[in-house]
Amino acid sequence: MKLTKDQVKHVAKLANLPVTEEEEEKYSEQLSKILDYIDQLNQVDTSDVEPTFNVSGQTNVQSEDKLGVCLPQDDALSNAPKKENGFFVTKGVFDNE
Amino acid sequence: MAYGETQAMTKYEPVIGLEVHVELNTKSKMFCRCSADYFGKEPNTHTCPVCLGLPGALPYTNQQAIDDCIKIGLALNCKISEKSLFERKNYFYPDLPKGYQISQYRWPLTVNGWIEVEGREEIRRIRINRAHQEEDTGKLTHHGGSTLIDFNRSGVPLVEIVTEPDFESVEEIRDYSKKLQQLFRYLGVSNADMERGDMRLEANVSVKREGESELPKYRVELKNINSFRFMVAAVDYEIKRQIEALEIGERLSQETRGWDEDKKCTYLQRSKEEAHDYRYFPEPDLPPFFLDPKKIKEIKNSLPELPWNRAKRYQTKLGIKKNDAQHGRKHKIIPQEIANYLINKKSDINTLLPTQIIEEILDKRVGVIENEEELEKMAKEAMTENPTAVDDFVKGKQQAIQVLIGAVMRRTQGKADAKRAREILEKLLK
Incomplete structure (x- = not known):
C-alpha cells in the first residue's frame, strides 16, 4: 500500500512536525513499507480471535479517591526550557483555549 | 417552527x-x-x-x-x-x-x-x-x-x-x-x-x-x-x-x-x-x-430524588403551581422561614441555590407537626430543660423565648411551625 506525499504531510501536521520535501519523499517510502508489513499480518486468519487491547489480563483496576503527594513547583518545572512565575511558557498559540 | x-x-x-x-x-x-x-x-x-x-x-x-x-x-x-x-x-x-x-x-x-x-x-x-x-x-x-x-x-x-x-x-x-x-x-x-x-x-x-x-x-x-x-x-x-x-x-x-x-x-x-x-x-x-x-x-438505589421528579411531586402533593415548583418562586414561603433556615444551618449563601433552600423548607413542611398536644408536650419539655431561659422570660427578657423555640424545633427536627411553637410557649409561660 502506497502512502501519498499528501498523507505524509497530513500526519506530520497532526503531530506538529516540520517536514521538508525531501523527508516527505523518504517518509512516504518508509511508512508505505510499514503498511505493507501490516498487510502481511492482515493475511493471518483472526476470525476466531477476540481483539486484545490490553495484555495484563487485569480488569476494573481502580484507586480510592484520596490525595497523594504532588511534585513541588520547582521540580514540576525543572525540565521546562522556559518558565515564568511558576508557569510553563511556550510560543504563543492564538487559537483560543 | x-x-x-x-x-x-x-x-x-x-x-x-x-x-x-x-x-x-x-x-x-x-x-x-x-x-x-x-x-x-x-x-x-x-x-x-x-x-x-x-x-x-x-x-x-x-x-x-x-x-x-x-x-x-x-x-x-x-x-x-x-x-x-x-x-x-x-x-x-x-x-x-x-x-x-x-x-x-x-x-x-x-x-x-x-x-x-x-x-x-x-x-x-x-x-x-x-x-x-x-x-x-x-x-x-x-x-x-x-x-x-x-x-x-x-x-x-x-x-x-x-x-x-x-x-x-x-x-x-x-x-x-x-x-x-x-x-x-x-x-x-x-x-x-x-x-x-x-x-x-x-x-x-x-x-x-x-x-x-x-x-x-x-x-x-x-x-x-x-x-x-x-x-x-x-x-x-x-x-x-x-x-x-x-x-x-x-x-x-x-x-x-x-x-x-x-x-x-x-x-x-x-x-x-x-x-x-x-x-x-x-x-x-x-x-x-x-x-x-x-x-x-446499588448506585441506582443510592441516587437522591431527582429534581424534576421532586418538582412533579410538589405539584401533585402540595398543589404548587408548575412554574413555582420548577423555579422555586412564589412558594408562599415567608422571608422569616428562609432566614431561619439559613441561620439554623449556618449556610453559605454564596454556594446555596435559592431553589435548594426553598425545596428543603418545603420538605420540612411536608412533615409539619400539627398535633397541638404533641407540640405542647415538647414545649413543656423544652421549658424543664432550659430553666434559665424560662426565668429570664418571666423577668421580662422577651428574647429569651427564642432559646425555648429553638429547643422545640430541635426536638421536632425542625418539623414544628416556629410561629405556632411560640404561641404555645407564650401561653404556657403566662
Whole structure:
C-alpha cells in the first residue's frame, strides 16, 4: 500500500512536525513499507480471535479517591526550557483555549 | 417552527445538539492522586509525573469519578455499558502534555438515555447519546507573544454528556442546561459553576428546510461560551445567520464559532480545513472495565430524588403551581422561614441555590407537626430543660423565648411551625 506525499504531510501536521520535501519523499517510502508489513499480518486468519487491547489480563483496576503527594513547583518545572512565575511558557498559540 | 417565517417563502427549522462538559468535584484527579481542587491555586503545584505526561508514568483510575459518571448516566436514563474502555484522543496542543487526552469513544460508560425538556409549548424528550468519562486539560493563558501553561487542571475528572440533534428551540436549550446544572448539584458530583468553568456548553447548530427528514451536510460548532444567556444568544443569532445565508444561496460549511458579547454576534474560530483528526485508539495503559449489575443497582438505589421528579411531586402533593415548583418562586414561603433556615444551618449563601433552600423548607413542611398536644408536650419539655431561659422570660427578657423555640424545633427536627411553637410557649409561660 502506497502512502501519498499528501498523507505524509497530513500526519506530520497532526503531530506538529516540520517536514521538508525531501523527508516527505523518504517518509512516504518508509511508512508505505510499514503498511505493507501490516498487510502481511492482515493475511493471518483472526476470525476466531477476540481483539486484545490490553495484555495484563487485569480488569476494573481502580484507586480510592484520596490525595497523594504532588511534585513541588520547582521540580514540576525543572525540565521546562522556559518558565515564568511558576508557569510553563511556550510560543504563543492564538487559537483560543 | 416559527423561524424564517418573515423570510421569503421557505421555512426552516433548526437542528441543534448539545455537548455539556462537567468537572467532577472528586478530591483527586482522574488518573493520579494529585488534588483536583485547582481553582485559584499557585500554578503547577498540583502535578505529578502522570498529569504532566512524563515518560513512563502510568495512569490509575479514580473509582469515585467512575461512580459519579454512572450516577449521571443513570439519572439521564442511560444504559450502563457492560464493558467500558478508555481511549486516547490524539491531538497536538500545549494544554495537553501527553499529546493525547484519555477519553472514551467506542465503549463509553453510559449510552442511549433521554431527558424531558420544556420548550415553547410542549414537553419533549431529548435523546442522550452518551455520558462518558474523560480528563480535563491544562489551563492556558495568552500573554503577549507567548502562552503560559498551568497543569493544575490537567487530569481533573470530566464527564461529557452528548445529546442527539433533537433541540428545536433555544428555550429547550435553556431548560436542558439548567436541568443538567441542577442535576449535578443534586447528585453532589459537581458545583457546576459556569463562570468557574465547572460546567461548559457547546452547541452544534445547523438549519434545514421545514419537513425535510435528512440532516444538513454541515454543522456549526459554538464553543467557549461560559453562560446560559450567551449560549442562548449565540444559538439564536446562528440560526438567523444560517437562514439568511441559505436564502441568498450561500453554502454553509463545517466550522467552529465563538460568541462576541460586545458585538452580539458569532465569529469564526476555526474552519473545516483545520478540522481535527483524533485517531482514537484504546488506551493500552488502562485495563477494561466490566461493570457489575449488582453494583449498578446499588448506585441506582443510592441516587437522591431527582429534581424534576421532586418538582412533579410538589405539584401533585402540595398543589404548587408548575412554574413555582420548577423555579422555586412564589412558594408562599415567608422571608422569616428562609432566614431561619439559613441561620439554623449556618449556610453559605454564596454556594446555596435559592431553589435548594426553598425545596428543603418545603420538605420540612411536608412533615409539619400539627398535633397541638404533641407540640405542647415538647414545649413543656423544652421549658424543664432550659430553666434559665424560662426565668429570664418571666423577668421580662422577651428574647429569651427564642432559646425555648429553638429547643422545640430541635426536638421536632425542625418539623414544628416556629410561629405556632411560640404561641404555645407564650401561653404556657403566662
